[in-house]
Amino acid sequence: MSGGTAEAAPLRVVAADDEPLARERLRTLLADEPDVALVGEAASGAEAVRVVLSTTPDVLLLDIEMPSGDGFEVLRALPPGQVPVVVFVTAWQRYAVQAFEAQALDYLLKPYDRERFRAALVRARQHVGLVRRAEAPPGRLEEMLSALAQADAPLRRLPIKADGRIRFVDCAAITHVEAEANYVRVHTGGEQLVMRETLTHLEERLDPRRFLRIHRSVLVNLDHVRELEPLSQGEYLLSLSGGVALRTGRAHRARVEQALGLVPD
Numbered sequence: 005m006s007g008g009t010a011e012a013a014p015l016r017v018v019a020a021d022d023e024p025l026a027r028e029r030l031r032t033l034l035a036d037e038p039d040v041a042l043v044g045e046a047a048s049g050a051e052a053v054r055v056v057l058s059t060t061p062d063v064l065l066l067d068i069e070m071p072s073g074d075g076f077e078v079l080r081a082l083p084p085g086q087v088p089v090v091v092f093v094t095a096w097q098r099y100a101v102q103a104f105e106a107q108a109l110d111y112l113l114k115p116y117d118r119e120r121f122r123a124a125l126v127r128a129r130q131h132v133g134l135v136r137r138a139e140a141p142p143g144r145l146e147e148m149l150s151a152l153a154q155a156d157a158p159l160r161r162l163p164i165k166a167d168g169r170i171r172f173v174d175c176a177a178i179t180h181v182e183a184e185a186n187y188v189r190v191h192t193g194g195e196q197l198v199m200r201e202t203l204t205h206l207e208e209r210l211d212p213r214r215f216l217r218i219h220r221s222v223l224v225n226l227d228h229v230r231e232l233e234p235l236s237q238g239e240y241l242l243s244l245s246g247g248v249a250l251r252t253g254r255a256h257r258a259r260v261e262q263a264l265g266l267v268p269d
Contacts, residue, residue, distance in 0.1 A: 015129055018044040018059060020052035020078070021067040021093065026114070030065055030093070033121050040125070049073020053081045061088045062132045063125075068094040068103075079106055089128045101165045105201070105209075159209050164190065164199045171197065175210060179228040179244050183221040193246045216263045218242065219253040226263060 017040060019030040027045055034042050044059040046052035050072040056064060068075040075094075079087060092103045095114040103111050109131055110124040161172040173192060182189045183203035190197045207215065207223055218224050224242060231243035238257045242250050252260050260266075 014039045014041040015063060015125075015132060016041050016043045016059065016061040017063045017065060018042075018046065018052070018055050018061040018088070019065045020046040020049075020055070020070070020075070021065075022047050022070040023067075026067065026093070033118060036118075037122070037125060047071075049075070049078045049081075052078045056082060056088065057086060060086065063128045064088045064090050065093050066090055068092060068096060068099050076102065076106060089131050091124050091128055098165075101163045101170055101199070104163055159211075162190065162210075164197045166197055173197065175214070176225075176227065178215075178225050179246060179248060180225060180250060181206060181215075181223040191248070216259065218250065218256050218260055220255070222250055224250060229264065232264065232266075 015037075017034060019027055019034075019042060021027050021030065024047075027047070031042060031045075034040050043061055044055040046055045048071045052064075052066065052070070052075075053073070056078075066075045066078065073081065075092060079090065090106070090108045091110045091112060092099070092108050093112045093114065093116075097113055100111050110127055112120060112124055159175055162175055162178070164171045164173055173190065177192045179191045179193055181191065181203065184198070186200060186202065187198050188201050188203050188206055190199065203217075203221065203223060207217060210223070214225055214227060215223050216226055224244070228245045229242050230245055233241040233243070235241055235251070238254045240252045240257075240260060242252060242260075244250065
């Protein structure tokens with residue numbers, strides 16, 4: 005048996021951008037990188053989906069505003085097991101929060117320089133390397149699994165766009181979240197922030213051990229529950245830190261009782 009190690013497979017990349025000059029710049033930058041293979045290009049959202057499914061790249065360099073489906077629609081169209089590492093490459097800063105909510109690894113804002121592009125590619129290569137190291141040496145296996153677990157861990161800070169800036173709100177400070185049509189209102193005690201998001205999607209991203217749906221339109225941080233008052237017809241009134249009181253829905257009674265350690269009469 006040979007004592008050497010097999011060469012690492014090249015990083016397989018797809019570039020999706022409707023501007024020919026933008027794709028040409030990506031080709032040029034990728035050509036200067038060692039062990040990188042540009043396996044496909046796309047000029048529209050629909051084409052990006054087809055190229056990703058046919059080439060199974062490691063990394064997708066993805067523009068946002070494209071014909072026949074924007075970058076976010078591309079990601080929603082891909083099967084969960086076939087979404088590569090995503091680096092958004094766009095001229096629009098306003099999509100940054102939505103990009104990170106879509107679990108993008110990085111966000112390159114045009115015009116970017118070679119150093120910024122290379123830094124994004126290094127991050128992508130490291131992330132792909134974690135996935136590829138299924139046969140990691142014993143000393144590295146626990147480190148790899150720990151890194152992957154952290155990557156999939158619930159949010160610790162929630163990015164919210166407010167007043168033209170991106171606020172990072174500590175999830176532990178959130179008392180509750182209320183649904184308002186296609187938006188949610190995030191309460192942090194003395195402050196309320198609105199973000200474009202559905203309550204169901206946000207619930208999936210928050211820590212299920214901490215956040216509980218007590219009503220079809222309300223999520224509560226259990227760490228902030230101070231008192232509970234039984235009401236009629238299987239409902240409860242929860243008092244939160246800061247003096248807020250919220251009524252639970254009857255359909256959520258069992259979940260509330262289980263989460264709070266209650267023993268039904």
